[in-house]
Amino acid sequence: MHISEGLLSAKVCLAGYGITGLITWYSLRKISHSSDPTAGVPKAALLTAAFFVASSIRVPVPPASIHMVLNGLLGAVLDIYAFPAVLVGLLFQAVMFGHGGLSTLGINAVIMGIPALIAAQVFQWHQSLGRHLNRTLSLNLFGFLAGVIGIGLSCLLFLGITILTIPSGFDAATEQTAIRGLTLVHIPLVIVEGIFTSMVVSFLYRVKPELLISSPSSHETSH
Amino acid sequence: MKLAIDQYAHLSSPIHRWDARYKLIGLLTLIFAFAFVEDLRLVPVMLLVVVGLYWLSRLPLEFLTTRLQYPGIFILAMVGILPFLSGETVLWRMGFLTIRQEGSLALILVLSRFLAIFTTGLVLCGTGSFIRLVKAMRSLGLSRILTDMILLVYRYLTELSYQLTTMQHATQLRGFQPLKLNRRNLEIYAALAGSLLVRSYHQSQEVYQAMQLRGYGVTPGSAQAQSRVTLDTYSAIALLITLGVSIGLIGFEVLA
Amino acid sequence: MSEPILNELPKSAIADKTSAIAVGVQVSDLVFSYPHQGIILQNISFTLNLGERVALLGRTGSGKSTLMENLVGLKRPNSGEIQILGTTLGPETLFQVRQQIGFAFQDPNNQLFMPTILEDVIFGPCNYGVPEALAREQADQLLAGFSLSEVAHRSVHELSGGQKRLAALATVLALNPDILILDEPTNGLDPWWRRHLAEILIQLPVQILLIASHDLHWVSRVTQRALVLKQGQIQVDQPTIALLQDRPTLESCGLPPDY
C-alpha cells in the first residue's frame, strides 16, 4: 500500500514532504523536551524494525496469503516516536525493497503515519471508554478498533490520493466504480487486520504489559 | 531478507568518489526535478541523464534489473490499465480492446519518471556505504534522534527478520503447517509477531544499557558527530553540474 | 571421571519401529555456502546408524550449526543429498521427515515464542493432534522434570540463561522424536544440570542422537562416536573416548582437552 515513484506530480510529493516534515518536527520537539531524549531511541528503533519485520509475516488465506500492516498498533506502542518510526521504516522499505520511494516518502508517511496516530488515540480510549468493560474484553475491542482504523484510514487515503491525482482523468463514473470496487475488496482484509491486532494486543498484555503505554497493569496497581 | 543495498559500495567510479554529503544534496534535487517532469518532450532528456548517471556509477546492470522487478510489477499493476480506460482519443481498437492516446501518454510519462527516480535513488544508495550516507545526513543537520534510529533500524532489520525466520523454522520443526485461516493459526501468527515485538523491546533495553555502558548519549559533539568540513572541489563541481541539470529541467517545465 | 555409559540404550524401543532400516541418517557429498561467501561445508559424507549417539565437534565457526540446520532442512545444500530414515530430504518430504526429528537451536530464544513456557511446550504436540488436555498433562511432567514448574507460566524474558536453555530442550523432548539433534545443549547450564541432562539423554529412547558441543568431557559421557569438523570436512570419525585420549589429534583440531 505504498505509492511508487513517478506516480504523483511533484506538487503532491512536496506537499507530502511538507506535512511529514511538520509532524516529524513536532514529534522530535516533544521527544527532545522529554526528560531523557536518548533513552527512547533504541526502543523506538528496535520496535520500528520489529514492526516492519512483523508486518512481513504472511498469513495464509487460501489460495493466497496476506500480510498485516500493524500501523494502528505501532501508533499505540510507540506514542511520540510513532511518526518518526513510520518515516524511518518507510525509508528502509523504499531503499531496500523498492516499496514506495524516495520522492514519495513524504506522502507515504502521511498515508501510514496519520492513521497510526489516530488509531493510537482510539486505542487509549480503552482506559476511559472501556473502563466499564472487563479488562481483556476492552483491550480486545479497542485493539480491534485500532487495527481497523489504522489500516482502514490508510486504505482510504491511499485510494483517494492515487485515484484523484493519477495524471489524465478517468471519467467520473469509472472513478466511482473503481473506488467502490476497491473498497469492497479491502473490507475483509481490514477485518482480519483488526482481529490480528487485537490478538497481538492480548499477547503483549500477557507478556509485556508496559509496552502498551500507560498500560492497564500500572493502572491497576495504582488503585 | 538480504538488504545488500550497498553491496557495490567498494567499486570505484566518479560517483563513488563523490562525497556523500554533496551526493545526497545533488541526487535528491535531481530526484525532485524528475518528479516535476510533466512535459513529454522532457522525457527523453530525463532518461538520457539517468542512463548517463548509471553508466558513470559503474554499477552492474543486473543490480538495477533485479531490484526493479518488484516495484516494476507493482507500478505496472497500478497504471497498466490507463491506456485501455483513460482518455477519449482512440489510437487502436481490436474487438473489445481499445487503446487510448491520453492513457498511453500518461503511462509513458509515469513509467519514465518512475524509472528515472528509481534509478537515481539506487545510484544514491548503491555507490557508497549506507552508514556513510546516514552520517552525511547527520552532518547536514538531520536530527540525531532520527539518524541514530536509522542506524539501529539498519542493524536490527536484518537481525529481526533473521530471528523471525528462525522462529518460523522452529514452528515448522514442531509440526506447524497452517493451510487454512482459523483462530488458532491466526493466534500463532499473532504470537510470532508479539514475540518479535517483546523480544526486540527487551533487546532494546539491553542495547540501551550496553550503549550507555560504552558512553552513549553524554558527550555531545564527540568525534563521531562532527565530520570535518573540507572543501572538496571535485565533489563541489559534481554538485554544481547536478544542480544545473535539475534547474534546467524544472525551469523548462515552468516556462514551457 | 566415570566411564561413558555404553549400550544402555533401550534397544527394544528402536527395534519395534524401523527394524528394516539400519541406516538412520545418510549424508552424501554435501556442499554448502552462505550467499556471497566462501564454502563452509565441502563434500561432507557420513552415515549415522540407528542406535548411535554421536558428537559433532569442531572449532568455533567450523560449521557445526550450519551442518545441523542442513540436516533438518532449514538450510538447503548447494549440492549433495541427505537421507533421513530412508527418505531423501527435499521440499516435498520435508514435513514428513520433520515429524521424526527434534532439533534444539543453539540460541534458545529462537525456540520460545509463545506467551508462556507451558504453551511453548504443548505447541508441538498440539500441532500433531495430541488433545490439549493430554498435552498439558505431559508438559507439566516434563517441566517438573526440568525444575521449571515454578516458571511455567512466565514468558521467556523472565528466565535466567540456563532456564531458557532447559525450557528449549523441554519443547523438543515433548515431541518424542526418533532422531534428536541438539546444538550445544549444555551451553549456559550449571554443573548440576549438565550432569542431570547427561542422565536424561542417556536414558532417552531415541534412535539417533547427534550433539554439537564444546564440552568434550560432558559429550564423552553421552555419546559413543565423535565426528570432528575442520576446514569444511569431517576429518576425524572415532569413538568418543578414544578421541578424548588422543591428545595430538585433539590439539591439531584446535580442541585442547584440558579446557
Place this chain on the structure above:
Amino acid sequence: MSEPILNELPKSAIADKTSAIAVGVQVSDLVFSYPHQGIILQNISFTLNLGERVALLGRTGSGKSTLMENLVGLKRPNSGEIQILGTTLGPETLFQVRQQIGFAFQDPNNQLFMPTILEDVIFGPCNYGVPEALAREQADQLLAGFSLSEVAHRSVHELSGGQKRLAALATVLALNPDILILDEPTNGLDPWWRRHLAEILIQLPVQILLIASHDLHWVSRVTQRALVLKQGQIQVDQPTIALLQDRPTLESCGLPPDY
C-alpha cells in the same frame, strides 16, 4: 591441570592510578527482587579489593547475572549500597562510575548493536573522544587478536555463536576498563578459545576482574577467589583452588566438579 597463575598482575598498572583506595568494589546489604516476584538477592555484602580476580559461581537461576547488573547500575537494588572505587553508585554518579567498568552481557546479541562488528568495537572509544582513525586502528588490532578480522565488516547475525561471544568481549576490552565484569564469557567458545581467553585475561592489566561462570576448571585458572551464590546469599567465599578441591561444599552448592 596447570596451576592457576597467581600474582601475575602488573601491579604497577594498578598502583599508579588509585593507590589510595584499597577497596575496589564494596557491596553492603544489597536486596533485589524483580517486580511482582520473590526476593532474588537478600542482604548481600562483600568486598572486592584492588588486584583481585574473583569468580562468581552458583546454580542456574541463582542470581549471578542479576547481581552483576546491579553492580554496573543496570538494575536498581531495593535497598543496600554499592561503592565502586570509592564512589557510591547512584543516578548522579552512574555515568562517571561506568567509565571505569567494562561489562559483558551473558547474551552477546545484546552487546552488538552497530551494523558491523568493527563499528561496534569503535563505538565505545569514539564516545569517549578517541579520534576515529585511532580507534579504528586499535579495533583492527583487537579484532585480529580475536581472529575476527575476516568478519569485521559483517553484521552480527552472520557470525557463529562463538564468534559473537568473541566480538562482544572485544567491544568491552576496547574500552580498557579498570574493572572488568564478565557474565559467562566462555559460553559457546571452543576449547582452544577457552584456553586463549584465559591467557588474555590473566595478562590483562585490570584492577578487578569478576567473572560469572559455570566452567569451574576454567575459572579456577583465571581467578583466585570464588564467591558462591545460593538462596540469594553468598554462602561461600574461598580461594578458587581450595573450593575446587572441596567436593562436599561444591556438591552442596549444586556444583558437581566433574561436570
